Amino acid sequence: APAASAKALTKTYGTGDTQVHALRDVSVEFERGEFTAIMGPSGSGKSTLMHCLAGLDSATSGTVTIGDTELTNLTDKQMTGLRRDRIGFVFQSFNLVPTLTALENITLPLDIAGREPDQQWLDTVVDRLGLRDRLDHRPSELSGGQQQRVACARALAGRPDIVFGDEPTGNLDSRSSGEVLGILRAAADEFDQTVVIVTHDPRAASFADRVVFLADGAVIDHLANPTAETVL
Ligand code: ADP
Ligand code: ADP
Numbered sequence: 001a002p003a004a005s006a007k008a009l010t011k012t013y014g015t016g017d018t019q020v021h022a023l024r025d026v027s028v029e030f031e032r033g034e035f036t037a038i039m040g041p042s043g044s045g046k047s048t049l050m051h052c053l054a055g056l057d058s059a060t061s062g063t064v065t066i067g068d069t070e071l072t073n074l075t076d077k078q079m080t081g082l083r084r085d086r087i088g089f090v091f092q093s094f095n096l097v098p099t100l101t102a103l104e105n106i107t108l109p110l111d112i113a114g115r116e117p118d119q120q121w122l123d124t125v126v127d128r129l130g131l132r133d134r135l136d137h138r139p140s141e142l143s144g145g146q147q148q149r150v151a152c153a154r155a156l157a158g159r160p161d162i163v164f165g166d167e168p169t170g171n172l173d174s175r176s177s178g179e180v181l182g183i184l185r186a187a188a189d190e191f192d193q194t195v196v197i198v199t200h201d202p203r204a205a206s207f208a209d210r211v212v213f214l215a216d217g218a219v220i221d222h223l224a225n226p227t228a229e230t231v232l
Helices: 045-054 077-084 104-115 119-128 144-157 174-189 202-206
Strands: 004-013 020-030 035-039 061-066 087-090 162-166 194-198 211-214 218-224
Touching: 020 045, 020 061, 020 218, 035 045, 045 174, 045 194, 061 119, 061 218, 077 087, 077 104, 087 144, 087 202, 104 119, 104 144, 119 144, 119 174, 144 162, 144 174, 162 174, 174 194, 174 202, 174 218
Parallel strands: 035 194, 035 211, 087 162, 162 194
Antiparallel strands: 004 020, 004 061, 211 218
């Protein structure tokens, strides 16, 4: 079975004349260890699709399945548990806790879940993201790029089955974005994690195994083994 899938997903905002069809009958599957980039014009439904897949938003109709769990069948409490245990999310706005250090932010989800970090993986993530000498700093003492890398490390720390990224390199310079994309690639290659990002950046998409193109709430194309040139 795929690691995650959406089947006949629709999402409609508003009613009557002001209705917006953010998703129209979207079906897509994500395999274990696969890194997918979702691309498309602004307003095409990328964020809505990812939020529905990650259980942050509910669809109007259709189903989302994570592993063998269909999200529509879950209670709020079960949903929270599934997100905590199996899903990592890198937000566009980093959502770091200002009073905690970088390291405390990174391990916060694990602490909340009462889980011990896998120290070797944590070291790998911290080193590859160039955060080793920033672990004691609070978010206000970090650059935007460093904050985004902390947010990325936090999403990966618990080795979730699936990692979602909403423009994870959106605010980063070329070096930082290379580090973020490299660790996401490693998560997929070395740990069989499923990675799904929304991006406008052709270079970011070139790190993915495939690109799913959305337009006007529908999947209009798939591209395997993208390069920065072929996604344009
Ligand atoms: P993208 O991520 O591709 O920019 P979105 O998923 O954010 O697209 O939005 C898809 C469509 O749904 C857009 O027309 C957007 O304006 C609309 N939309 C998104 N969120 C809401 C909302 N909370 N209320 C009303 N309309 C929304
Ligand atoms: P992006 O293009 O990166 O998806 P947006 O600016 O479209 O970002 O959306 C940012 C947030 O605003 C999202 O959470 C989305 O759900 C919400 N949003 C987008 N369009 C609308 C809208 N027309 N009405 C209300 N909320 C919206």
